[in-house]
Amino acid sequence: MTRQAPVLAWGTVRYAAFPDRVAAAAAAGYSGIGLAVPYYRRLRAEGWRPAELRAVLDDHGIVAAEAEVLFGFCAPPGPANVPGRPGMVYADPEVERAVVELGDELGVPLVQAVGTFDDRPVDQRVVDSFGELCDRLGPHGLTVALEFVPYTNIPDVSTADRVVTAAGRANGGLCVDSWHFFRGDADWAALSSVPADRIVMVQVNDGPLRPETDDVRAEAVSRRRCVGRGEFALGRFLDVVRPPGDPRPVSVEIYSDALDRLTSVDAAHAAVRGV
Structure with a gap:
């Protein structure tokens, strides 16, 4: 059984208009697209109705495959006050309401969740918060993919897997992003110990193994490379996260200033080569 065609993550063509994004995905052979919640909320504020968005997707044979991202799910709701991320709100109820709408109206099956951009302890409260989030979103057809990010309180695959396992929800799993794995601790033993079916979302991109600047956070949203153009052992x-015979797609997420300079179609084509 071959893997389904990949998903065009929101960040790979982050400045594309919705019709252009969908058309580019179809032209480059993707099966679906990802949607960032602020982007979706902007579309709704501009007057797009869910039925109109569905019509564009259906016309091109593309599905809305994933949504991102619920920041600070384990923190009290409110401003995150993270340097370089103005406007970020932890446990934002408005963001969660938009995610519910994405599940109900567009059939989005996956949503990412990320911890807090600090080193607060990962304790039972974090586990309970993740479980409660899964419980709220499950009735809307959504699985919550917990993503580890090296500069958050859930920095690696072991910590993320511990939370997901302890929460024990059927609609809870892991999101594994190659950038965060290779730029983090790259613990192959820990990654290999996670059952493949617990990894519900995989994001692929390439890059140099060592930071090129002093701002590793900025690099994560500006200097990713297309598959085969970096040093990651992809x-x-x-083979670990989507072993042979696993039909589930991967999401091509390449935040790149270089791709931003291309048309949506050219960026989508460039990003999918080698995947």
Whole structure:
């Protein structure tokens, strides 16, 4: 059984208009697209109705495959006050309401969740918060993919898997992003110990193993590279997280200033080569 065609993550064509994004995904052979919640909320504020968005997707044979991101799900709701991320709100109820709408109206099956951009302890409260989030979103057809990010309180695959396992929700799993794995601790033993079916979302991209600047956070949203253009051992990575015979797609997420300078179609084509 071959893997389903990949998903065009929101960040790979982050400045594209919705019709252009969908058309680019179809032209480059993707099966679906990702939607960032602020982007979706902006579309709704501009007057797009869910039925109109569905019509564009249906016309191109593309599905809305994922949504991102619920920041600070384990924190009290309110401003995150993270340097370089103005406007970020932790446990934002408005963001969660938009995610529910994405599940109900567009059939989005996956949503990412990320911890807090600090080193607060990962304790039972974090586990309970994740479980409660899964419980709220489950009735809307959504699975919550907990993503580890090296500069958050859930920095690695072991910590993320511990939360997901302890929460024990059927609609809770892991999101594994190659950037955060290779730029983090790259613990192959820990990654290999996670059952493949617990990894519900995989994001692929390439890059240099060592930071190129002093701002590793900025690099994560500006200097990712297309598959095969960096130093990540992506073949080995994919063999672990999407082993042969696993039909589930991967999401191509390449935040890149270089791709931003291309048309949506050209960026989508460039990003999918080698995946």
